[in-house]
Amino acid sequence: MVKVVFIEPAGAEVEIDAAEGWSLMQVATSQGVEGIDAECGGSCACATCHCYIEGEAAEAVPPPSESELAMLDHVVAERRPNSRLSCQIKAEPMIDGLILRVAETQS
Amino acid sequence: MVIVGAGQGGLQLAESLRSEGWTGPIRLFGEEPYAPYNRPPLSKAVLCGDQSADHLTIRGPDFFAKKAIELSTGTRVTAIDRAAREVVLADGGRVAYEGLALATGSRARTLPLPGADLDGIMVLRTLDDAEALCRRMAEARAIAVVGGGFIGLEVAASARKFDREVTLIEALPRLMARAVSPAISDWYADLHTRRGVRLLLSTGVTGFAGVDGRVTGVETSAGPIAADLVIVGVGVIPDDALARACGLDCDRGVIVDDFSRTSDPTIVALGDCTARRLPDGTLRRLESVQNAVEQAKSGAARLMGKERPFTATPWFWSDQYDVKLQMAGLSAGADTSVTLGSPEEARFSLLHWRDGRFVGCDSINRPADHMAARKLLDRGTDLTAAEAADPAFDLAARARAG
Numbered sequence: 001m002v003k004v005v006f007i008e009p010a011g012a013e014v015e016i017d018a019a020e021g022w023s024l025m026q027v028a029t030s031q032g033v034e035g036i037d038a039e040c041g042g043s044c045a046c047a048t049c050h051c052y053i054e055g056e057a058a059e060a061v062p063p064p065s066e067s068e069l070a071m072l073d074h075v076v077a078e079r080r081p082n083s084r085l086s087c088q089i090k091a092e093p094m095i096d097g098l099i100l101r102v103a104e105t106q107s
Numbered sequence: 108m109v110i111v112g113a114g115q116g117g118l119q120l121a122e123s124l125r126s127e128g129w130t131g132p133i134r135l136f137g138e139e140p141y142a143p144y145n146r147p148p149l150s151k152a153v154l155c156g157d158q159s160a161d162h163l164t165i166r167g168p169d170f171f172a173k174k175a176i177e178l179s180t181g182t183r184v185t186a187i188d189r190a191a192r193e194v195v196l197a198d199g200g201r202v203a204y205e206g207l208a209l210a211t212g213s214r215a216r217t218l219p220l221p222g223a224d225l226d227g228i229m230v231l232r233t234l235d236d237a238e239a240l241c242r243r244m245a246e247a248r249a250i251a252v253v254g255g256g257f258i259g260l261e262v263a264a265s266a267r268k269f270d271r272e273v274t275l276i277e278a279l280p281r282l283m284a285r286a287v288s289p290a291i292s293d294w295y296a297d298l299h300t301r302r303g304v305r306l307l308l309s310t311g312v313t314g315f316a317g318v319d320g321r322v323t324g325v326e327t328s329a330g331p332i333a334a335d336l337v338i339v340g341v342g343v344i345p346d347d348a349l350a351r352a353c354g355l356d357c358d359r360g361v362i363v364d365d366f367s368r369t370s371d372p373t374i375v376a377l378g379d380c381t382a383r384r385l386p387d388g389t390l391r392r393l394e395s396v397q398n399a400v401e402q403a404k405s406g407a408a409r410l411m412g413k414e415r416p417f418t419a420t421p422w423f424w425s426d427q428y429d430v431k432l433q434m435a436g437l438s439a440g441a442d443t444s445v446t447l448g449s450p451e452e453a454r455f456s457l458l459h460w461r462d463g464r465f466v467g468c469d470s471i472n473r474p475a476d477h478m479a480a481r482k483l484l485d486r487g488t489d490l491t492a493a494e495a496a497d498p499a500f501d502l503a504a505r506a507r508a509g
Protein backbone atom coordinates (compact mmCIF):
# COMPACT_ATOMS: atom_id res chain seq x y z
CA MET A 1 0.00 0.00 0.00
CA VAL A 2 1.17 3.48 -0.85
CA LYS A 3 -0.14 6.44 1.12
CA VAL A 4 -1.26 9.44 -0.91
CA VAL A 5 -3.24 12.52 0.11
CA PHE A 6 -5.63 14.37 -2.16
CA ILE A 7 -6.71 17.91 -1.35
CA GLU A 8 -10.12 18.58 -2.89
CA PRO A 9 -10.89 21.96 -4.49
CA ALA A 10 -12.98 22.92 -1.45
CA GLY A 11 -9.99 22.17 0.81
CA ALA A 12 -10.90 18.81 2.34
CA GLU A 13 -8.01 16.34 2.66
CA VAL A 14 -8.58 12.73 1.70
CA GLU A 15 -5.90 10.25 2.71
CA ILE A 16 -5.87 7.02 0.74
CA ASP A 17 -3.92 3.77 0.97
CA ALA A 18 -3.46 3.03 -2.69
CA ALA A 19 -2.85 -0.45 -4.07
CA GLU A 20 0.42 -0.63 -6.00
CA GLY A 21 0.10 -0.43 -9.74
CA TRP A 22 -3.11 1.59 -9.79
CA SER A 23 -3.06 5.03 -11.31
CA LEU A 24 -3.62 7.85 -8.84
CA MET A 25 -6.62 8.98 -10.91
CA GLN A 26 -8.23 5.55 -10.43
CA VAL A 27 -7.43 5.60 -6.75
CA ALA A 28 -9.04 9.04 -6.38
CA THR A 29 -12.16 8.47 -8.46
CA SER A 30 -12.92 5.09 -6.94
CA GLN A 31 -12.90 6.71 -3.49
CA GLY A 32 -14.94 9.64 -4.73
CA VAL A 33 -12.37 12.40 -4.35
CA GLU A 34 -14.14 15.53 -5.57
CA GLY A 35 -13.02 17.49 -8.59
CA ILE A 36 -11.53 14.82 -10.86
CA ASP A 37 -13.60 14.18 -14.00
CA ALA A 38 -11.30 11.70 -15.78
CA GLU A 39 -13.53 11.54 -18.81
CA CYS A 40 -11.21 9.37 -20.87
CA GLY A 41 -10.73 6.84 -18.10
CA GLY A 42 -6.97 7.25 -18.01
CA SER A 43 -6.02 7.28 -21.69
CA CYS A 44 -4.18 10.60 -21.42
CA ALA A 45 -6.73 11.96 -23.88
CA CYS A 46 -8.85 14.43 -21.91
CA ALA A 47 -6.75 16.41 -19.37
CA THR A 48 -9.61 16.35 -16.85
CA CYS A 49 -7.67 14.60 -14.07
CA HIS A 50 -5.36 17.58 -13.46
CA CYS A 51 -3.67 17.85 -10.04
CA TYR A 52 -0.73 19.75 -8.56
CA ILE A 53 1.77 17.47 -6.90
CA GLU A 54 3.31 18.60 -3.62
CA GLY A 55 5.40 17.35 -0.72
CA GLU A 56 8.80 15.70 -0.59
CA ALA A 57 7.61 12.69 -2.55
CA ALA A 58 6.87 14.92 -5.55
CA GLU A 59 10.58 14.79 -6.35
CA ALA A 60 10.39 11.02 -6.73
CA VAL A 61 7.51 11.00 -9.23
CA PRO A 62 8.73 9.96 -12.68
CA PRO A 63 8.62 12.90 -15.10
CA PRO A 64 5.69 13.34 -17.51
CA SER A 65 5.81 11.72 -20.94
CA GLU A 66 5.79 13.85 -24.05
CA SER A 67 2.09 13.29 -24.62
CA GLU A 68 1.25 14.15 -21.03
CA LEU A 69 3.26 17.37 -21.38
CA ALA A 70 1.36 18.24 -24.53
CA MET A 71 -1.98 17.68 -22.81
CA LEU A 72 -0.85 19.68 -19.78
CA ASP A 73 -0.43 22.74 -22.00
CA HIS A 74 -4.20 22.73 -22.33
CA VAL A 75 -5.55 22.11 -18.86
CA VAL A 76 -8.38 24.47 -17.99
CA ALA A 77 -7.12 25.53 -14.54
CA GLU A 78 -3.78 27.32 -14.22
CA ARG A 79 -0.83 25.32 -15.51
CA ARG A 80 1.95 25.30 -12.91
CA PRO A 81 5.38 23.64 -12.86
CA ASN A 82 3.94 20.93 -10.61
CA SER A 83 0.87 20.27 -12.78
CA ARG A 84 0.33 16.59 -13.58
CA LEU A 85 -2.34 14.35 -15.01
CA SER A 86 -3.10 11.99 -12.16
CA CYS A 87 -3.95 9.14 -14.54
CA GLN A 88 -0.33 9.09 -15.66
CA ILE A 89 1.15 8.55 -12.19
CA LYS A 90 1.21 5.03 -10.77
CA ALA A 91 1.06 4.18 -7.10
CA GLU A 92 4.59 2.97 -6.31
CA PRO A 93 6.50 2.79 -3.02
CA MET A 94 8.81 5.67 -3.97
CA ILE A 95 5.93 8.16 -4.11
CA ASP A 96 4.66 7.28 -0.64
CA GLY A 97 3.37 10.41 1.08
CA LEU A 98 2.65 12.31 -2.14
CA ILE A 99 0.17 15.16 -1.87
CA LEU A 100 -2.07 15.91 -4.85
CA ARG A 101 -3.95 19.18 -4.84
CA VAL A 102 -6.88 18.76 -7.25
CA ALA A 103 -7.15 21.61 -9.78
CA GLU A 104 -10.05 24.01 -9.10
CA THR A 105 -11.68 23.15 -12.41
CA GLN A 106 -11.27 20.48 -15.09
CA SER A 107 -13.53 21.68 -17.88
CA MET B 108 -35.13 9.94 -8.87
CA VAL B 109 -34.71 6.72 -10.84
CA ILE B 110 -32.02 5.97 -13.41
CA VAL B 111 -32.24 2.99 -15.76
CA GLY B 112 -28.82 1.82 -16.91
CA ALA B 113 -25.72 1.85 -14.72
CA GLY B 114 -23.11 2.67 -17.35
CA GLN B 115 -20.94 5.73 -17.64
CA GLY B 116 -23.89 7.99 -18.46
CA GLY B 117 -26.20 6.72 -15.72
CA LEU B 118 -23.47 7.14 -13.13
CA GLN B 119 -22.70 10.68 -14.27
CA LEU B 120 -26.37 11.56 -14.06
CA ALA B 121 -26.55 10.32 -10.47
CA GLU B 122 -23.48 12.33 -9.53
CA SER B 123 -24.72 15.44 -11.29
CA LEU B 124 -28.07 15.22 -9.48
CA ARG B 125 -26.15 15.46 -6.22
CA SER B 126 -24.02 18.35 -7.40
CA GLU B 127 -27.18 20.12 -8.63
CA GLY B 128 -28.47 19.87 -5.06
CA TRP B 129 -30.89 16.92 -5.13
CA THR B 130 -31.03 15.52 -1.60
CA GLY B 131 -33.78 12.91 -2.06
CA PRO B 132 -33.24 9.25 -2.91
CA ILE B 133 -31.43 8.22 -6.10
CA ARG B 134 -31.85 4.69 -7.41
CA LEU B 135 -29.56 3.45 -10.15
CA PHE B 136 -30.52 0.17 -11.84
CA GLY B 137 -28.08 -1.79 -13.98
CA GLU B 138 -28.58 -5.08 -15.72
CA GLU B 139 -24.92 -6.03 -15.72
CA PRO B 140 -23.57 -7.64 -12.55
CA TYR B 141 -20.93 -4.90 -12.15
CA ALA B 142 -20.81 -1.39 -10.78
CA PRO B 143 -20.38 1.21 -13.57
CA TYR B 144 -17.08 0.76 -15.41
CA ASN B 145 -15.12 2.35 -18.24
CA ARG B 146 -15.87 0.67 -21.55
CA PRO B 147 -13.16 2.20 -23.81
CA PRO B 148 -10.26 0.15 -22.38
CA LEU B 149 -12.11 -3.08 -23.22
CA SER B 150 -10.82 -2.95 -26.79
CA LYS B 151 -7.50 -1.35 -25.83
CA ALA B 152 -5.42 -1.96 -22.69
CA VAL B 153 -7.64 -4.77 -21.38
CA LEU B 154 -7.38 -6.88 -24.52
CA CYS B 155 -3.63 -6.38 -24.66
CA GLY B 156 -3.38 -7.51 -21.05
CA ASP B 157 -1.96 -4.10 -20.03
CA GLN B 158 -4.81 -3.33 -17.68
CA SER B 159 -6.69 -5.74 -15.48
CA ALA B 160 -10.45 -5.64 -15.45
CA ASP B 161 -10.80 -4.59 -11.82
CA HIS B 162 -9.14 -1.28 -12.67
CA LEU B 163 -12.09 -0.33 -14.86
CA THR B 164 -14.60 0.29 -12.09
CA ILE B 165 -15.25 4.01 -12.01
CA ARG B 166 -16.40 4.45 -8.41
CA GLY B 167 -15.85 2.19 -5.42
CA PRO B 168 -18.53 1.16 -2.87
CA ASP B 169 -17.56 3.95 -0.44
CA PHE B 170 -18.42 6.50 -3.05
CA PHE B 171 -21.97 5.24 -3.52
CA ALA B 172 -22.45 5.26 0.25
CA LYS B 173 -21.02 8.76 0.61
CA LYS B 174 -23.27 10.15 -2.13
CA ALA B 175 -26.29 8.10 -1.01
CA ILE B 176 -26.73 6.62 -4.47
CA GLU B 177 -28.50 3.31 -4.20
CA LEU B 178 -27.00 1.08 -6.89
CA SER B 179 -28.77 -2.16 -7.80
CA THR B 180 -26.63 -4.27 -10.12
CA GLY B 181 -27.94 -7.36 -11.87
CA THR B 182 -31.36 -5.71 -11.93
CA ARG B 183 -33.19 -5.28 -15.19
CA VAL B 184 -35.97 -2.74 -15.63
CA THR B 185 -38.62 -4.38 -17.82
CA ALA B 186 -41.19 -1.61 -18.28
CA ILE B 187 -42.04 2.00 -17.58
CA ASP B 188 -45.54 2.84 -16.41
CA ARG B 189 -45.77 6.51 -17.28
CA ALA B 190 -49.32 6.94 -15.99
CA ALA B 191 -48.37 5.66 -12.53
CA ARG B 192 -44.85 7.10 -12.72
CA GLU B 193 -43.30 3.78 -11.85
CA VAL B 194 -40.68 1.49 -13.32
CA VAL B 195 -41.22 -2.26 -13.27
CA LEU B 196 -38.34 -4.56 -12.36
CA ALA B 197 -37.67 -8.07 -13.69
CA ASP B 198 -38.89 -9.60 -10.43
CA GLY B 199 -42.18 -7.70 -10.75
CA GLY B 200 -41.29 -5.09 -8.13
CA ARG B 201 -42.33 -1.49 -8.83
CA VAL B 202 -40.39 1.65 -8.00
CA ALA B 203 -42.02 5.06 -8.10
CA TYR B 204 -40.21 8.03 -9.63
CA GLU B 205 -40.54 11.78 -9.57
CA GLY B 206 -37.98 12.12 -12.36
CA LEU B 207 -36.69 9.30 -14.57
CA ALA B 208 -33.51 9.06 -16.64
CA LEU B 209 -32.96 6.50 -19.38
CA ALA B 210 -29.32 5.59 -19.82
CA THR B 211 -29.67 2.14 -21.35
CA GLY B 212 -26.78 2.47 -23.82
CA SER B 213 -26.56 0.36 -26.92
CA ARG B 214 -26.00 -3.22 -27.97
CA ALA B 215 -23.46 -4.52 -30.44
CA ARG B 216 -25.01 -5.10 -33.85
CA THR B 217 -24.73 -8.66 -35.12
CA LEU B 218 -24.89 -9.95 -38.69
CA PRO B 219 -28.00 -11.92 -39.61
CA LEU B 220 -26.04 -14.23 -41.93
CA PRO B 221 -25.78 -18.00 -42.35
CA GLY B 222 -23.60 -19.45 -39.58
CA ALA B 223 -23.72 -16.32 -37.41
CA ASP B 224 -24.48 -18.38 -34.29
CA LEU B 225 -21.39 -20.61 -34.58
CA ASP B 226 -19.16 -20.85 -31.54
CA GLY B 227 -16.17 -18.52 -31.87
CA ILE B 228 -18.04 -15.59 -33.41
CA MET B 229 -18.05 -12.78 -30.86
CA VAL B 230 -18.91 -9.15 -30.29
CA LEU B 231 -17.32 -6.73 -27.85
CA ARG B 232 -19.52 -4.52 -25.73
CA THR B 233 -19.32 -5.59 -22.11
CA LEU B 234 -16.69 -6.63 -19.60
CA ASP B 235 -17.94 -10.21 -19.90
CA ASP B 236 -17.46 -10.02 -23.68
CA ALA B 237 -13.91 -8.71 -23.19
CA GLU B 238 -12.97 -11.44 -20.73
CA ALA B 239 -14.35 -14.13 -23.01
CA LEU B 240 -12.51 -12.60 -25.95
CA CYS B 241 -9.21 -12.45 -24.06
CA ARG B 242 -9.46 -16.16 -23.31
CA ARG B 243 -10.29 -17.00 -26.91
CA MET B 244 -7.57 -14.78 -28.27
CA ALA B 245 -4.97 -16.64 -26.21
CA GLU B 246 -5.87 -19.90 -28.00
CA ALA B 247 -6.73 -18.58 -31.44
CA ARG B 248 -4.43 -19.06 -34.42
CA ALA B 249 -6.15 -17.04 -37.13
CA ILE B 250 -8.41 -14.14 -36.23
CA ALA B 251 -10.85 -12.43 -38.55
CA VAL B 252 -12.25 -9.04 -37.62
CA VAL B 253 -15.41 -7.97 -39.42
CA GLY B 254 -15.73 -4.19 -39.50
CA GLY B 255 -13.09 -1.50 -39.91
CA GLY B 256 -14.48 0.96 -37.39
CA PHE B 257 -12.81 1.96 -34.13
CA ILE B 258 -13.60 -1.22 -32.23
CA GLY B 259 -12.62 -3.55 -35.07
CA LEU B 260 -9.32 -1.74 -35.60
CA GLU B 261 -8.49 -1.59 -31.90
CA VAL B 262 -9.18 -5.31 -31.59
CA ALA B 263 -7.02 -6.00 -34.64
CA ALA B 264 -4.17 -3.96 -33.15
CA SER B 265 -4.45 -5.79 -29.82
CA ALA B 266 -4.48 -9.16 -31.57
CA ARG B 267 -1.33 -8.27 -33.52
CA LYS B 268 0.37 -7.51 -30.24
CA PHE B 269 -0.01 -11.21 -29.48
CA ASP B 270 1.35 -12.01 -32.92
CA ARG B 271 -1.87 -13.57 -34.08
CA GLU B 272 -2.62 -13.78 -37.77
CA VAL B 273 -5.27 -11.11 -38.33
CA THR B 274 -7.51 -10.42 -41.33
CA LEU B 275 -9.77 -7.39 -41.19
CA ILE B 276 -12.76 -7.22 -43.52
CA GLU B 277 -14.50 -3.92 -44.23
CA ALA B 278 -17.43 -3.43 -46.61
CA LEU B 279 -16.62 0.20 -47.41
CA PRO B 280 -13.59 1.28 -49.44
CA ARG B 281 -11.96 2.94 -46.41
CA LEU B 282 -11.52 2.54 -42.65
CA MET B 283 -13.48 4.48 -39.98
CA ALA B 284 -15.39 6.05 -42.86
CA ARG B 285 -18.14 7.45 -40.67
CA ALA B 286 -15.80 9.39 -38.40
CA VAL B 287 -12.58 10.46 -40.10
CA SER B 288 -11.45 12.02 -43.34
CA PRO B 289 -10.16 9.89 -46.24
CA ALA B 290 -6.54 10.91 -45.63
CA ILE B 291 -6.72 9.56 -42.07
CA SER B 292 -8.39 6.37 -43.28
CA ASP B 293 -5.57 5.82 -45.78
CA TRP B 294 -2.92 6.52 -43.20
CA TYR B 295 -4.45 3.91 -40.88
CA ALA B 296 -4.80 1.37 -43.70
CA ASP B 297 -1.07 1.74 -44.26
CA LEU B 298 -0.32 1.49 -40.52
CA HIS B 299 -2.31 -1.73 -40.08
CA THR B 300 -0.80 -3.25 -43.19
CA ARG B 301 2.70 -2.44 -41.99
CA ARG B 302 1.92 -4.04 -38.63
CA GLY B 303 0.91 -7.23 -40.38
CA VAL B 304 -2.87 -7.03 -40.58
CA ARG B 305 -4.29 -8.34 -43.83
CA LEU B 306 -6.81 -5.68 -44.87
CA LEU B 307 -9.70 -6.48 -47.17
CA LEU B 308 -11.52 -3.26 -48.04
CA SER B 309 -14.66 -3.04 -50.19
CA THR B 310 -15.29 -6.63 -49.18
CA GLY B 311 -18.66 -7.95 -48.10
CA VAL B 312 -19.23 -10.79 -45.67
CA THR B 313 -21.80 -13.30 -46.88
CA GLY B 314 -21.68 -15.95 -44.16
CA PHE B 315 -19.60 -18.05 -41.80
CA ALA B 316 -18.28 -21.58 -42.18
CA GLY B 317 -18.01 -24.04 -39.33
CA VAL B 318 -17.26 -27.61 -38.32
CA ASP B 319 -18.97 -29.27 -35.35
CA GLY B 320 -20.60 -26.01 -34.39
CA ARG B 321 -17.29 -24.11 -34.24
CA VAL B 322 -16.37 -21.38 -36.68
CA THR B 323 -13.63 -22.20 -39.20
CA GLY B 324 -13.89 -19.26 -41.54
CA VAL B 325 -15.65 -16.26 -43.01
CA GLU B 326 -17.25 -16.30 -46.47
CA THR B 327 -16.60 -13.02 -48.25
CA SER B 328 -17.02 -11.46 -51.66
CA ALA B 329 -13.25 -11.89 -52.00
CA GLY B 330 -13.42 -15.60 -51.22
CA PRO B 331 -13.24 -17.66 -48.02
CA ILE B 332 -11.00 -16.52 -45.13
CA ALA B 333 -9.88 -19.15 -42.62
CA ALA B 334 -10.38 -18.13 -39.00
CA ASP B 335 -10.91 -19.90 -35.70
CA LEU B 336 -12.00 -16.68 -33.99
CA VAL B 337 -14.19 -13.99 -35.52
CA ILE B 338 -14.89 -10.63 -33.92
CA VAL B 339 -17.80 -8.71 -35.36
CA GLY B 340 -17.51 -4.96 -34.88
CA VAL B 341 -20.16 -3.52 -37.15
CA GLY B 342 -21.64 -0.78 -35.02
CA VAL B 343 -24.27 -0.61 -32.33
CA ILE B 344 -28.03 -0.51 -31.97
CA PRO B 345 -29.34 2.08 -29.51
CA ASP B 346 -31.23 0.33 -26.73
CA ASP B 347 -34.51 2.27 -26.89
CA ALA B 348 -36.81 -0.71 -26.26
CA LEU B 349 -38.16 0.53 -22.92
CA ALA B 350 -38.80 4.00 -24.31
CA ARG B 351 -40.57 2.70 -27.40
CA ALA B 352 -42.72 0.36 -25.35
CA CYS B 353 -43.99 3.23 -23.20
CA GLY B 354 -44.67 5.48 -26.18
CA LEU B 355 -41.80 7.99 -26.03
CA ASP B 356 -40.75 9.41 -29.41
CA CYS B 357 -37.94 7.29 -30.83
CA ASP B 358 -36.12 6.97 -34.13
CA ARG B 359 -33.29 4.48 -33.78
CA GLY B 360 -32.74 5.97 -30.33
CA VAL B 361 -34.79 7.95 -27.82
CA ILE B 362 -35.26 11.39 -29.34
CA VAL B 363 -33.96 14.14 -27.06
CA ASP B 364 -33.10 17.81 -27.43
CA ASP B 365 -30.03 19.72 -26.26
CA PHE B 366 -31.44 19.61 -22.71
CA SER B 367 -31.77 15.78 -22.82
CA ARG B 368 -35.58 16.14 -22.69
CA THR B 369 -37.70 13.34 -24.15
CA SER B 370 -41.32 13.74 -25.22
CA ASP B 371 -42.37 13.21 -21.56
CA PRO B 372 -41.45 16.15 -19.29
CA THR B 373 -40.64 13.89 -16.33
CA ILE B 374 -38.23 11.71 -18.35
CA VAL B 375 -34.77 12.52 -19.70
CA ALA B 376 -32.54 10.26 -21.77
CA LEU B 377 -28.82 10.32 -22.42
CA GLY B 378 -25.86 8.56 -23.95
CA ASP B 379 -25.75 5.83 -26.56
CA CYS B 380 -29.51 5.16 -26.34
CA THR B 381 -30.39 8.63 -27.68
CA ALA B 382 -30.73 10.46 -30.97
CA ARG B 383 -30.37 14.19 -30.38
CA ARG B 384 -32.49 16.61 -32.38
CA LEU B 385 -30.33 19.52 -33.52
CA PRO B 386 -31.66 23.03 -34.15
CA ASP B 387 -31.77 22.31 -37.91
CA GLY B 388 -34.07 19.34 -37.27
CA THR B 389 -31.60 16.57 -38.06
CA LEU B 390 -30.90 13.76 -35.60
CA ARG B 391 -27.40 13.18 -34.32
CA ARG B 392 -26.39 9.82 -32.88
CA LEU B 393 -23.03 9.82 -31.14
CA GLU B 394 -21.58 6.90 -29.25
CA SER B 395 -18.91 8.39 -27.06
CA VAL B 396 -18.08 8.86 -23.44
CA GLN B 397 -18.15 12.62 -23.82
CA ASN B 398 -21.62 12.51 -25.34
CA ALA B 399 -22.93 10.35 -22.48
CA VAL B 400 -21.30 12.57 -19.85
CA GLU B 401 -22.48 15.87 -21.35
CA GLN B 402 -26.02 14.65 -21.92
CA ALA B 403 -26.06 13.32 -18.35
CA LYS B 404 -25.09 16.73 -16.98
CA SER B 405 -27.81 18.38 -19.05
CA GLY B 406 -30.32 15.72 -18.02
CA ALA B 407 -29.59 16.10 -14.31
CA ALA B 408 -29.99 19.87 -14.57
CA ARG B 409 -33.28 19.37 -16.42
CA LEU B 410 -34.63 17.01 -13.73
CA MET B 411 -33.84 19.79 -11.23
CA GLY B 412 -35.79 22.29 -13.32
CA LYS B 413 -32.69 24.02 -14.71
CA GLU B 414 -31.44 24.52 -18.23
CA ARG B 415 -27.98 23.38 -19.23
CA PRO B 416 -27.86 22.88 -22.98
CA PHE B 417 -25.28 20.58 -24.55
CA THR B 418 -23.10 22.88 -26.62
CA ALA B 419 -19.63 21.35 -26.22
CA THR B 420 -17.73 20.32 -29.33
CA PRO B 421 -17.93 16.55 -29.82
CA TRP B 422 -14.65 14.73 -29.31
CA PHE B 423 -13.43 11.16 -29.39
CA TRP B 424 -10.22 9.19 -29.25
CA SER B 425 -8.88 5.82 -30.32
CA ASP B 426 -5.70 3.98 -29.38
CA GLN B 427 -4.27 1.58 -31.97
CA TYR B 428 -0.77 0.16 -31.42
CA ASP B 429 1.23 3.08 -30.02
CA VAL B 430 -0.71 5.63 -32.05
CA LYS B 431 -3.22 7.97 -30.46
CA LEU B 432 -5.96 9.34 -32.68
CA GLN B 433 -8.03 12.22 -31.31
CA MET B 434 -10.91 13.84 -33.11
CA ALA B 435 -12.48 17.19 -32.34
CA GLY B 436 -15.64 18.44 -34.03
CA LEU B 437 -17.46 16.65 -36.82
CA SER B 438 -15.56 16.81 -40.06
CA ALA B 439 -17.92 14.77 -42.27
CA GLY B 440 -18.39 16.45 -45.63
CA ALA B 441 -15.39 18.73 -45.20
CA ASP B 442 -14.27 20.33 -48.47
CA THR B 443 -10.90 21.82 -47.47
CA SER B 444 -8.14 20.47 -45.25
CA VAL B 445 -4.76 21.65 -44.02
CA THR B 446 -2.09 19.31 -42.63
CA LEU B 447 0.07 20.32 -39.68
CA GLY B 448 3.11 18.22 -38.80
CA SER B 449 4.43 15.14 -40.48
CA PRO B 450 2.43 12.05 -41.52
CA GLU B 451 5.74 10.24 -42.21
CA GLU B 452 6.78 10.67 -38.59
CA ALA B 453 3.32 9.68 -37.35
CA ARG B 454 2.74 13.07 -35.77
CA PHE B 455 0.29 15.23 -37.62
CA SER B 456 -3.13 16.84 -37.58
CA LEU B 457 -5.64 17.54 -40.28
CA LEU B 458 -7.75 20.65 -39.86
CA HIS B 459 -11.04 20.65 -41.76
CA TRP B 460 -13.31 23.31 -43.24
CA ARG B 461 -16.78 22.99 -44.71
CA ASP B 462 -18.20 25.91 -46.68
CA GLY B 463 -15.44 28.10 -45.29
CA ARG B 464 -16.18 27.23 -41.66
CA PHE B 465 -13.64 25.46 -39.45
CA VAL B 466 -15.45 22.25 -38.42
CA GLY B 467 -12.97 19.76 -37.05
CA CYS B 468 -9.51 18.40 -36.44
CA ASP B 469 -8.15 14.84 -36.58
CA SER B 470 -4.87 14.48 -34.71
CA ILE B 471 -2.40 11.64 -34.74
CA ASN B 472 0.02 11.72 -31.81
CA ARG B 473 -0.47 15.49 -31.56
CA PRO B 474 -2.59 15.87 -28.40
CA ALA B 475 -1.79 19.56 -28.13
CA ASP B 476 -3.35 20.24 -31.54
CA HIS B 477 -6.44 18.36 -30.45
CA MET B 478 -6.85 20.39 -27.29
CA ALA B 479 -6.23 23.66 -29.12
CA ALA B 480 -8.72 22.79 -31.87
CA ARG B 481 -11.35 21.92 -29.29
CA LYS B 482 -10.87 25.28 -27.64
CA LEU B 483 -11.30 27.06 -30.97
CA LEU B 484 -14.34 25.00 -31.94
CA ASP B 485 -15.99 25.50 -28.53
CA ARG B 486 -15.60 29.22 -28.89
CA GLY B 487 -16.60 29.42 -32.53
CA THR B 488 -13.73 30.81 -34.51
CA ASP B 489 -13.09 32.56 -37.81
CA LEU B 490 -9.90 30.54 -38.40
CA THR B 491 -9.42 30.21 -42.15
CA ALA B 492 -7.65 27.55 -44.19
CA ALA B 493 -5.38 30.20 -45.71
CA GLU B 494 -4.27 31.30 -42.26
CA ALA B 495 -3.58 27.71 -41.14
CA ALA B 496 -1.68 26.92 -44.34
CA ASP B 497 0.91 29.63 -43.55
CA PRO B 498 4.13 27.82 -42.53
CA ALA B 499 4.41 30.15 -39.52
CA PHE B 500 0.93 29.22 -38.26
CA ASP B 501 0.87 28.17 -34.58
CA LEU B 502 -2.37 26.45 -33.59
CA ALA B 503 -1.74 26.59 -29.85
CA ALA B 504 -1.00 30.30 -29.99
CA ARG B 505 -4.13 30.87 -32.08
CA ALA B 506 -6.20 29.01 -29.47
CA ARG B 507 -4.77 31.16 -26.71
CA ALA B 508 -5.41 34.33 -28.69
CA GLY B 509 -9.03 33.44 -29.47
Ligand SMILES: Cc1cc2nc3c(=O)[nH]c(=O)nc-3n(C[C@H](O)[C@H](O)[C@H](O)COP(=O)(O)OP(=O)(O)OC[C@H]3O[C@@H](n4cnc5c(N)ncnc54)[C@H](O)[C@@H]3O)c2cc1C
Pocket residue numbers: 111112113114115116117136137138139146147148149150182183184185210211212213231232233258346349377378379380393394395396397399422423424425426
Ligand atom coordinates in the same frame (compact mmCIF):
# COMPACT_ATOMS: atom_id res chain seq x y z
C1 LIG C 1 -15.05 -1.74 -26.78
C2 LIG C 1 -15.49 -0.31 -26.73
C3 LIG C 1 -14.57 0.71 -26.91
C4 LIG C 1 -14.97 2.05 -26.85
N1 LIG C 1 -14.03 3.02 -27.00
C5 LIG C 1 -14.39 4.32 -26.85
C6 LIG C 1 -13.43 5.37 -26.90
O1 LIG C 1 -12.24 5.14 -27.11
N2 LIG C 1 -13.84 6.64 -26.70
C7 LIG C 1 -15.15 6.95 -26.46
O2 LIG C 1 -15.48 8.13 -26.27
N3 LIG C 1 -16.09 5.98 -26.43
C8 LIG C 1 -15.75 4.67 -26.62
N4 LIG C 1 -16.70 3.70 -26.58
C9 LIG C 1 -18.12 4.09 -26.46
C10 LIG C 1 -18.51 4.40 -25.03
O3 LIG C 1 -18.07 3.39 -24.18
C11 LIG C 1 -20.02 4.57 -24.95
O4 LIG C 1 -20.39 5.62 -25.80
C12 LIG C 1 -20.47 4.89 -23.53
O5 LIG C 1 -20.14 3.85 -22.66
C13 LIG C 1 -21.97 5.14 -23.50
O6 LIG C 1 -22.41 5.25 -22.17
P1 LIG C 1 -23.93 4.95 -21.79
O7 LIG C 1 -24.04 5.22 -20.34
O8 LIG C 1 -24.82 5.64 -22.74
O9 LIG C 1 -24.14 3.40 -22.10
P2 LIG C 1 -23.45 2.12 -21.48
O10 LIG C 1 -22.13 2.41 -20.91
O11 LIG C 1 -23.58 1.08 -22.53
O12 LIG C 1 -24.40 1.72 -20.26
C14 LIG C 1 -25.71 1.26 -20.41
C15 LIG C 1 -25.99 0.26 -19.33
O13 LIG C 1 -27.39 0.11 -19.20
C16 LIG C 1 -27.70 -1.24 -18.94
N5 LIG C 1 -29.10 -1.48 -19.31
C17 LIG C 1 -29.65 -1.50 -20.56
N6 LIG C 1 -30.96 -1.73 -20.49
C18 LIG C 1 -31.26 -1.89 -19.17
C19 LIG C 1 -32.49 -2.16 -18.47
N7 LIG C 1 -33.64 -2.33 -19.10
N8 LIG C 1 -32.43 -2.26 -17.12
C20 LIG C 1 -31.25 -2.10 -16.46
N9 LIG C 1 -30.08 -1.83 -17.08
C21 LIG C 1 -30.09 -1.73 -18.42
C22 LIG C 1 -26.71 -1.99 -19.79
O14 LIG C 1 -26.54 -3.30 -19.31
C23 LIG C 1 -25.45 -1.13 -19.63
O15 LIG C 1 -24.66 -1.57 -18.56
C24 LIG C 1 -16.33 2.36 -26.63
C25 LIG C 1 -17.27 1.33 -26.48
C26 LIG C 1 -16.87 -0.01 -26.52
C27 LIG C 1 -17.89 -1.09 -26.35
Ligand code: FES
Pocket residue numbers: 025037038039040041042043044045046047048049085086087088
Ligand atom coordinates in the same frame (compact mmCIF):
# COMPACT_ATOMS: atom_id res chain seq x y z
S1 FES D 1 -8.18 10.68 -17.23
FE1 FES D 1 -8.14 11.58 -19.19
S2 FES D 1 -6.16 12.43 -19.23
FE2 FES D 1 -6.24 11.55 -17.27
